[in-house]
Structure formats: C-alpha cells, structure tokens
Amino acid sequence: MQDYQPSPDLLAERVILVTGAAEGVGQAVARACAGHGATVILSGFDEERLNSVYDEIESAGGPQPATLPLDLENADESLYLGIANTIGDEFGRLDGLVHCATFVPFLSRIDDYDAAQWERVLRINLTAPFLLTQATLPLLRAAEDASVVFTADRVGRKGLAYWGAFSAAKFGIEGLMQTLAEETRDSSRIRVNSLDPGVVRSAQRRELYPGEDPTTLPSPDTVAPSYLWLLGPDAQGTTGQALSASPGQVRADA
Numbered sequence: 592m593q594d595y596q597p598s599p600d601l602l603a604e605r606v607i608l609v610t611g612a613a614e615g616v617g618q619a620v621a622r623a624c625a626g627h628g629a630t631v632i633l634s635g636f637d638e639e640r641l642n643s644v645y646d647e648i649e650s651a652g653g654p655q656p657a658t659l660p661l662d663l664e665n666a667d668e669s670l671y672l673g674i675a676n677t678i679g680d681e682f683g684r685l686d687g688l689v690h691c692a693t694f695v696p697f698l699s700r701i702d703d704y705d706a707a708q709w710e711r712v713l714r715i716n717l718t719a720p721f722l723l724t725q726a727t728l729p730l731l732r733a734a735e736d737a738s739v740v741f742t743a744d745r746v747g748r749k750g751l752a753y754w755g756a757f758s759a760a761k762f763g764i765e766g767l768m769q770t771l772a773e774e775t776r777d778s779s780r781i782r783v784n785s786l787d788p789g790v791v792r793s794a795q796r797r798e799l800y801p802g803e804d805p806t807t808l809p810s811p812d813t814v815a816p817s818y819l820w821l822l823g824p825d826a827q828g829t830t831g832q833a834l835s836a837s838p839g840q841v842r843a844d845a
Contacts, residue, residue: 595816595817595819595820595825596816597627597816597819597820597823597825598627599627599628600627600628601627601628601819601823601824601825602624602627602628602629602686602687602819602822602823603627603628603629604628605628605629605630605686605687605822606629606630606631606632606678606682606684606685606686606687607624607629607630607631607632607686607687607688607689607822608631608632608634608659608678608685608687608688608689608727609621609624609631609632609633609634609689609691610634610635610661610663610689610690610691610692610720610723611634611635611690611691611692611693611742612631612633612634612635612641612644612691613633613635613636613637613640613641613643613644614635614637614640614793614794615691615791615792615793615794615795615811616691616742616788616791616793616811616814616815617635617689617691617692618644618811619810619811619812619814619815620689620691620811620815620818621633621644621648621656622644622647622648622651622653622812622815623812623815623816623818623819624687624689624818624819624822625648625651625653625654625656626651626653627819627823628653628654629654629686629687629822630654630655630656630657630682631648631653631654631656631657632656632657632658632659632678632682633645633656633657633658633659634658634659634660634661634692635659635660635661635692636660636661636662636663636692638658638660641658641659641660642658644656645658657681657682659674661674663692663694663714663715663719664694664711664714664715664719666719666722668722668726671722671723671725671726672726674723674726674727675726675727675729675730678727678730679729679730684730684733684734685727685730685731685734685737686731686734686735686736686737686738686822687737687738687739687740687822688723688724688727688731688737688738688739688740689739689740689742689818689822690720690723690724690739690740690741690742690764691742692715692719692720693715693716693742693744693757693795694711694712694715694716694757695712695754695757695795695799696708696711696712697799698753698754698755698799699753699755700752700753700755701755704755704756708756709755709756712755712756712757712760713756713759713760713763716756716757716760716761716764717760717761717763717764717767720741720764720767721767724739724767724771728781731779731781732775732779732780732781734780734781735780736780736782736824736827737779737780737781737782738781738782738783738784738821738822738823738826739768739771739781739782739783739784740784740785740786740818740821740822741764741765741767741768741783741784741785741786742785742786742787742788743761743764743765743768743785743786743787743833743834743835744757744758744761744787745787745789746758746761747760747761747762747763747764747765747787748761748762748765748787748833750762764785765785765833768783768784768785768831768833769831771783772784772830772831773831775830776830776831781830782821782826782827782828782829782830783830783831784821784826784829784830784831784832784833784834785832785833785834786817786818786821786834786835786836787833787834787835787836788811788814788817788836789809789814789835789836790808790809791808791809791810791811791813791814792805792808792809792810792811793811796808814836817834817836818836821834
C-alpha cells in the first residue's frame with residue numbers, strides 16, 4: 592500500500608481505544624482516528640496531557656472522545672476487566688485497539704540491568720498490552736470488523752545492543768501478535784497486526800538521544816495513515832502481519 596488516502600469517514604461510527612495517546616505516535620493516531628470519524632478513547636499515564644488532546648479533538652470538530660488515565664505498570668487484571676466492562680456499558684462496542692504506549696528508561700548493557708527495572712520494562716511494554724487485549728477480546732469479537740494493532744519496533748525484530756528489556760518485550764509483542772492472529776483467524780472478525788512506525792520525533796526519543804536534532808526526524812503525523820489503513824475496512828483480510836510504516840505507506844517486513 593503506497594500513498595494511502597483514507598476517506599474522510601473511514602472510521603465513522605467506530606470506537607477506537609488508543610494507549611499512549613498523550614504524546615508522540617499515540618497522540619497522532621488518536622487525532623487521525625477522530626479526524627476520520629471515530630469515537631476515540633484516549634488512554635495514557637498523564638491525565639493533563641490527555642485532557643489537552645481531548646480538547647484538541649473537540650475543537651477540530653471530531654466526535655466527542657473519552658479519556659482513560661491508566662498506569663500500565665501497576666494496573667492489575669481486575670482493573671483491565673473493569674475497563675472493558677466500562678467501555679461496554681458506555682459505548683456498547685469496541686472496534687479497534689491500538690497499543691502505542693512505550694517505556695524505555697535508558698539504554699544499557701545486559702550486564703548492568705537491575706532485575707526490578709527489567710521486570711518493570713517488560714510489565715509496561717508486554718504484559719500490560721496482553722492484559723488489556725485479553726480483557727477487551729469479548730467486545731472486539733462482537734464487532735463487525737475489529738482491528739488490533741500492536742506498535743512494534745525495529746529492535747523487536749532484530750536485536751540491537753543496549754536495548755535490553757525493551758528489545759525483549761518487543762520481540763514478545765511480535766509473538767503475541769502472531770499467536771492471537773492465528774487464534775482469531777477463523778473464529779472471529781478480528782484482525783491482528785503489528786506496525787513499526789520507525790524513528791519519529793517524540794519525548795522518549797529526545798530522552799534517549801539528547802544530542803540528536805529532533806527537527807531532522809519526521810513528525811509522528813506522517814505515519815498515522817498506516818494505522819488508519821489497518822484500523823479501517825480497506826485492510827480487511829490482513830492479519831498476522833509484521834508491518835513497517837513510512838510516510839503515507841505501509842509494507843510487510845521480509
């Protein structure tokens with residue numbers, strides 16, 4: 592798919608939950624979904640930033656969104672089940688789930704990792720997406736055309752030095768995506784894929800590479816069309832794929 596041009600009402604009447612919606616790729620995806628007709632549930636750790644994105648979507652004339660402050664490190668199974676029940680009660684449906692939240696505290700050698708920090712990174716980047724997906728599966732199964740998109744990373748497809756727990760978590764995300772895609776392929780109308788947005792401007796990138804000029808990196812908005820394609824009806828039949836995005840494009844990794 593090249594130079595994808597989504598229709599203005601691509602996601603009309605759909606309810607889409609986006610994690611990591613306060614900043615970076617998550618924020619760009621949330622705004623793009625709302626701009627194409629979706630009712631977006633904005634999830635993130637920073638409630639103030641979520642409210643800012645909420646106001647921006649409303650000011651732009653999109654469907655009224657909702658905010659879901661969520662601490663991925665400390666949320667337990669019962670909380671995720673409660674979230675799913677609330678979504679069902681408030682919206683009556685869930686058509687899309689986009690995992691954009693990430694946490695990379697530092698780059699470090701394997702030798703130097705503290706066990707607690709290792710488990711924290713895996714908890715936020717792998718266990719939390721699993722628990723949220725598992726809790727919302729009944730809602731997704733009930734949808735006419737549901738899509739789950741796990742945000743991937745190049746270090747979760749080919750290991751690189753110093754990415755440690757984050758790399759391990761992202762390799763796990765690919766396995767989770769493939770397994771869920773196979774389990775839902777013939778028994779539901781759920782599509783499950785992973786998408787690597789590539790290197791874009793974000794607060795996390797600035798923290799990891801403070802000497803880098805952020806103006807040399809593409810805006811997160813440039814990869815939002817790839818997420819829109821996966822969330823909308825144009826991607827029907829696409830499942831179990833490890834995809835990579837570039838401005839206006841999405842491609843399957845070899």
